Amino acid sequence: MTPRKKSRAASNGQAPSVDGHDESWNLRLYVAGQTPRSVTAFKNLKKICEEYLKGQYNIEVIDLMENPTLARGDQILAVPTLVRKLPQPIRKIIGDLSNTERVLVGLDIQPRSN
Numbered sequence: 001m002t003p004r005k006k007s008r009a010a011s012n013g014q015a016p017s018v019d020g021h022d023e024s025w026n027l028r029l030y031v032a033g034q035t036p037r038s039v040t041a042f043k044n045l046k047k048i049c050e051e052y053l054k055g056q057y058n059i060e061v062i063d064l065m066e067n068p069t070l071a072r073g074d075q076i077l078a079v080p081t082l083v084r085k086l087p088q089p090i091r092k093i094i095g096d097l098s099n100t101e102r103v104l105v106g107l108d109i110q111p112r113s114n
Contacts, residue, residue, distance in 0.1 A: 025084065026085040029080060029081070082103075091106060093106040
């Protein structure tokens with residue numbers, strides 16, 4: 001994460017999933033500067049996305065220290081907060097995303113069956 005930007009995207013492209021569905025996940029992570037919780041939240045989110053959504057996600061990091069008015073659109077009351085924009089419906093998770101199971105349930109991500 002770089003604190004100089006208002007937002008930045010980390011994408012792994014848009015590829016069809018293993019089961020043939022062509023679903024794109026648009027995720028927005030709201031942070032307030034480069035605090036330890038913000039950095040941890042981004043690392044945890046990236047790890048979860050690489051494991052469960054590889055090639056199907058786009059992460060946008062929004063630093064509210066740079067542009068606090070952006071919090072209004074998604075009604076952000078605490079940071080870090082993750083917002084799943086797509087697929088619908090919109091879902092939110094507050095915290096550093098360290099509990100993978102909670103994040104998977106909160107975002108309604110189905111673990112891949114091996």
